[in-house]
Amino acid sequence: MLIKTGLRGVLRNKRRTLLTMLAISLALATLVLMNAFMDGTNHSMFEKIVENSGHIQLYAPGYYDESRTLPTDIAIGDLEATMETIGGIEGVVDSTAQIRFGGMVLHGGDDMGGFFIGVEPAGAARINNLDEKVIDGEYFADGDEDVCLVGKRMAELMKLEVGDPLTVVTQTAYGALTAMDFTVKGIVYTLNPMIDEGGLILDLEDVQRHLELPNAATAILVVGADMDSTIELRDRLLATLNPDGPPIIPEEGEIALTTAADDDLPLFAGDTTGGFEIPEDEVASPTRSGFEGYTWQELSATIIELTDFKNQAMDIIRGIMIILAAAMIANTMLTNVFERTREIGVLMAMGARGRQIISLFLTEAVFLGLLGSLVGVVLGAGVSLILAEVGIDMGSDVSSMISVPFDTVLYPLVEFTGIVQTFMLGVVMSLIAGLYPAVKAARLQPTKALRYL
Amino acid sequence: MNDKTVLELRGVSKSYPLGRLRVGALNDVNLSVQRGEFVALVGPSGSGKTTLLNLIGCLDLPDEGTIYLAGEEMQDASKRQRALIRGRHIGFIFQTFNLIPVLTAKENVEYPLILGGHYHRAKGSELKELRERPAKLLTELGLEEYINRKPDDMSGGQRQRVAIARSLVSKPDIVLADEPTANLDTKTSIEIMTLLLEFNRKHNSIFLLATHDPLVLDFARRVVTLVDGSVAKDEVTAETEVANVN
Ligand SMILES: Nc1ncnc2c1ncn2[C@@H]1O[C@H](COP(=O)(O)OP(=O)(O)O)[C@@H](O)[C@H]1O
């Protein structure tokens, strides 16, 4: 009965009720939409990150700390056997090796600093979808030798076109200066600013040969079953790959010297016989035994931090919206209490206790909140779903603008739990907003309430 | 106080704040009312009639003096206790009816039973009787066709009859009516007064009617006159028929 009176109370002033519900609905719809946008951007951003980096990256011990300098002398050796081992580890779905290095690109009198990756064409196509990123020319094919894919922006800057020759100047893994000639086979647009702005993608085999890193790589990308449980997979990988426990990272200046025969580690490119004898124990091998591993979350810590920051900023906006909606409810309920002062007096004369008056008005507030929230989340989810279907074009320069891998078309992501949470938030907010007016009603002095006209 | 005295006021005074001053509304009122009495409370406007009913009805507390309801002192009762007393022992009838517009006649009459938790406490045939009581009461008051109507669809007389049903539904010991006929025409007023008197005889409850309607005086068995917050006259105008009932 109290509930019935409450519900009918809500319907007393239809316009005010409608307006209040509209405010709640709009606030909640905006919240749902905002959440969908956030989740959508984060999801697509994380997917892009994972597409670029795989779930886990394995390096030779000490590589990560030096990774900014793109060292080629902290490499994983015995690559074929290592890849086979990794492929057999539980939870590993796929893996591919890379060599990353830096240097100069020369073309037609222009030169430019660049970031280079040697990739396994098949692996990069599977894991990084690199073959799909070719916007001009073609992807690597069998029998190719010394061809490269050029980042879109770099191609523009260097006026490179498919078929053009270019020269890469860099150091071998042993520090010897080397120049290598490549032919542009394709132009790529990857959404990874490192590559798009100044990157060249080469065939790993060519890179191994030119950098004197046969059967070696600087990074192995591993993909597991899902992008969330990466830590477990990383731990499993390292446990298998480092059977003797975590490798000791050599300090600077005490680089491990090869003791093994250097037959397959020539000092100079193309020199397999060795011009003159160098004492074996003085040759610093670019490969190291043992592995270190990082999850994509660790590798993109700054981006994830940025996301957290963005989420916090959103929380503030969310808070403001909720407060606005709450103020609307509180105002409506106060007006309600005000208008029905006399009726409250009558209820009190009939023996209504404070608690009953409070629950009467709270019922009204919660009813407003329930209905408003329901309409709001349905509206918000509906719009989000439509936008998720259609996608929102953010313009193509967003990616380079914020230098974060970012899809140009945004798809809001509608998550059921998030919607339920928003709905509950709306209802709880109504309850809290209705509390003050309800208590105010219950505190009225009955004789004063009855005299009220 | 003998055991027939349900209501007793001793030295009751009440004043209201008016800016920095206080306006005296009641001044040293002594009154005792026996079970079954039908009392008219008369006096000019502002003489304190409403104030007196509010104090008796536990809606407010006196500044001085004591009110006894069924021998219980009201001064020390908590807010909650006074709400319970109102719900179980007192019925109010107002000049402006004060029905709840969103509820039907039956729901309005039912409301005090729900607020007082009567339905929760009753069981079996008692509960059945309680559930049927609002409709029965409305039928007795000639409102059979209006049971499911809302107040807005009713005339003043019909509304006041619903309000009377509401005040009587929990079988109160005291019914307090503040100017119950002021908004009604003479014919309807006579009907209403007849109904009230009938209930007074049937249930033996106290009726206290604040009024300056001379018509009400024709029905009253006792007339208490208030002037400037004090009892100026208290006379029995007809034999209370309580003695004849039991
Ligand atoms: N809640 C109140 N606040 C201030 N003054 C009041 C209040 N209630 C009554 N009064 C004053 O007390 C006096 C008695 O009023 P009331 O009991 O309403 O008289 P009556 O019902 O006989 O007209 C009047 O002067 C009135 O203005």
Ligand SMILES: [Mg+2]
């Ligand atoms: Mg009055």
